[in-house]
Amino acid sequence: MDTKLRDDIFQHAKEWILKAGETIRGKINDPLIIDTKSNPKDLVTTMDKETEYFLATNIKKTYPNHLLFSEEGYGDDVTSLDGVVWIVDPIDGTMNFVQQKRNFAISIGIFSEGIGEIGFVYDVMADILYSAKRNEGAYKNDVKLPPLKPQLVLDETMLGFNHHWLCENSVMDERVMQQLVKKIRGSRSYGSAALKLAYVAEGIIDGYLTMNLAPWDIAGGIILVNEVGGITTDLDGAPVTLLTNESTLTCHPTIQQEIIHDYLQQGKK
Ligand code: IPD
Ligand code: CA
Ligand code: CA
Numbered sequence: 001m002d003t004k005l006r007d008d009i010f011q012h013a014k015e016w017i018l019k020a021g022e023t024i025r026g027k028i029n030d031p032l033i034i035d036t037k038s039n040p041k042d043l044v045t046t047m048d049k050e051t052e053y054f055l056a057t058n059i060k061k062t063y064p065n066h067l068l069f070s071e072e073g074y075g076d077d078v079t080s081l082d083g084v085v086w087i088v089d090p091i092d093g094t095m096n097f098v099q100q101k102r103n104f105a106i107s108i109g110i111f112s113e114g115i116g117e118i119g120f121v122y123d124v125m126a127d128i129l130y131s132a133k134r135n136e137g138a139y140k141n142d143v144k145l146p147p148l149k150p151q152l153v154l155d156e157t158m159l160g161f162n163h164h165w166l167c168e169n170s171v172m173d174e175r176v177m178q179q180l181v182k183k184i185r186g187s188r189s190y191g192s193a194a195l196k197l198a199y200v201a202e203g204i205i206d207g208y209l210t211m212n213l214a215p216w217d218i219a220g221g222i223i224l225v226n227e228v229g230g231i232t233t234d235l236d237g238a239p240v241t242l243l244t245n246e247s248t249l250t251c252h253p254t255i256q257q258e259i260i261h262d263y264l265q266q267g268k269k
Pocket of ligand 3: 090091094
């Protein structure tokens with residue numbers, strides 16, 4: 001992607017994501033209409049829809065040739081990453097938004113011909129914007145994030161994943177995952193995939209395992225992590241497609257093979 005165009009897109013996206021966050025903060029105590037989607041735990045609120053509508057309207061008005069791949073219905077029917085595609089989750093961590101009024105994020109990943117060019121994860125209530133442009137590094141607000149620690153030992157790592165990996169599930173033998181939990185120093189679950197990826201990019205957790213997540217949950221965060229030397233693959237180590245739900249591992253390359261070979265491949269169903 002042409003650098004001038006990319007800078008223009010970055011500036012617009014930054015302005016819109018900050019504005020969307022400001023609106024959410026201003027309405028955080030307003031009464032919410034909460035609905036469920038695929039199951040009783042899959043929540044959506046009017047704020048998810050309003051935020052996506054705001055972003056979609058601006059994207060379509062400013063860049064009519066770009067495609068939008070998003071969660072709440074204002075996007076396009078995206079079947080490939082040809083052209084410029086914005087992958088947007090208006091609120092990642094809706095359950096946190098509803099119950100905690102914090103620990104949720106707006107996530108935007110912008111791809112050109114399948115290459116991640118721009119990533120944003122905005123922790124709305126903390127007013128922390130993680131951002132990245134390909135080959136220009138990742139930032140936490142205005143501070144550039146350092147590269148991930150190169151010499152990681154699995155025993156000393158803290159990994160992000162949720163309880164689904166440790167209960168009976170259709171993706172992985174939970175007993176193998178219990179072995180992984182015993183091996184590592186600690187595990188963390190924050191209720192927002194986008195924030196977990198931003199935390200990997202920041203180096204405050206060393207990796208993140210996701211089960212069956214949608215492209216919009218992870219697209220923005222993957223681009224942040226790329227910029228600090230991390231890698232995201234499926235559970236076999238193959239590249240992610242970002243076109244369908246996938247289970248993925250994001251971490252530094254030094255621990256990736258050990259996690260995949262000694263755990264994920266052993267337990268995969
Ligand atoms: C959810 C969050 C959560 C993950 C769920 C996602 P949503 O996204 O990322 O951390 O465990 O699977 O669906 O629904 O709040 O946008
Ligand atoms: Ca999400
Ligand atoms: Ca969402």
